[in-house]
Amino acid sequence: MMKKITLLFACITSFVKLAMAQSFSNTEVSFKSPDNKITYGGTLSVPTGNKKYPALIFISGTGKQDRDGLMAGHKVFLEIATELAKNGYAVLRLDDRGVGKTSGTYEAATTADFANDALLAVQYLKTNKQVNTKKIGFIGHSEGGAIMSIAAPQSKDVRYLISLSGLAMNGYDALMSQNQKIVAESQLPDYDKARSNDINTLMFNVALKYADSTNMEEKLNETYKAWKAKDDIYFKTLNVQFDHFRFPVYSFVNYAIGPWYRYFIKYDAQKTMSKIKVPVLAINGDKDNYVIGEPNLQNWKNYIAAGGNKNVETHLLKNVNHLLMPCEKCTQAETQTSKNSVSPEVLKIIITWLNKTIK
Structure with missing residues (x-):
């Protein structure tokens, strides 16, 4: 008897919800x-x-x-x-x-x-x-x-x-926190996580500084080149045979010099x-x-x-x-x-x- 009452109540409830929906x-x-x-x-x-x-x-x-x-x-x-x-x-x-x-x-x-x-x-x-x-x-x-x-x-x-x-x-803070979160939850080894955060921070800082400049592309490429030289030396100290870390510098720079990124990184919430x-x-x-x-x-x-x-x-x-x-x-x-x-x-x-x- 209890099952029948419960079933009847469920049916009535469903009917009422259906009737209420416009x-x-x-x-x-x-x-x-x-x-x-x-x-x-x-x-x-x-x-x-x-x-x-x-x-x-x-x-x-x-x-x-x-x-x-x-x-x-x-x-x-x-x-x-x-x-x-x-x-x-x-x-x-x-x-x-x-x-x-x-x-x-x-x-x-x-x-x-x-x-x-x-x-x-x-x-x-x-x-x-x-x-x-x-x-x-x-x-x-x-x-x-x-x-x-x-x-x-x-x-x-x-x-x-x-x-x-x-x-x-x-905008700058959002880009930083998003990338840090993605890196933290990735399967990268700790040393590659540190390298990711390092180059991301450098590139975002330069992008913000030169967001309104015509030479933003040049500054970003210079920043990456300088970081890569130091990073190559650092990687040798790790005694790891193969370096699987890759920063997508070409695609990032092309994206960063576009109108959306230039505006967004300066956005003052x-x-x-x-x-x-x-x-x-x-x-x-x-x-x-x-x-x-x-x-x-x-x-x-x-x-x-x-x-x-x-x-x-x-x-x-x-x-x-x-x-x-x-x-x-x-x-x-x-x-x-x-x-x-x-x-x-x-x-x-x-x-x-x-x-x-x-x-």
Whole structure:
């Protein structure tokens, strides 16, 4: 008898949850930049009904991504957007520059350019009759945290921010901490870990110093050449037969002299985030190797509070990676093969916060 009651209760619960979930529609949308040089393509998800809905704009992180946020085989943005739409929120997801239906050249753009893209998306949403124009916000992943931090203070139409594994550190500090974390968790012998950290630090310092200089490439190559001469002498003292360590100097230098890197390494998070005056929700996983959870969450609170805004809620989730998925070993290889979706806890936190703060 007890089993039947339990089964009946489970069925009723499932039915209630299904009934509470709103239906929604997906519409292909596009709009142009003011100079008509870029066409933006994306998907707008809107709950079914004759009312105006709060709306969120997804902002992706570093690297060319489509509107679904396809990373390591997982459609992260699509998963979250679907849950938001089911709970009464309109969601706009865009292809990055040079991806899908969006034109332009991704490699020629900076974090500031992506912030301008986000602001154009706000203007587009304001033309939609089903959007509550007083309740438009950003939801940024990874570098998207920095992008929305730049964009939000520039528009009174942006009323709230949600950071998902979002960056809240200076560009230089972020690059340093990310690389140190990757090196620390690598399988390299200790002497190669030390060599990695040594050359990384030297190159990042030079890149920062010469970020606005025309001779940045020359200075980086000079730095590597000088380090390599000293490192060759050092390696001989180790009495190791074969040297397997390789620093990708050519690819690093080519990357560093590009517009994105030059802008990003100078990014001042504290100065930028102190201008944020709207409610903020920030969620990070403690197994994130790209945007380290605890220090970034502290910055979301402290940097924004420095400007007088203390309306910031943060969450550090255990055993959750950069893609906000539950993980065990939490390695990049595991992420590629994982069948997990975005953590249900992440979705619950987002919906709960939106319902109490925005809706």
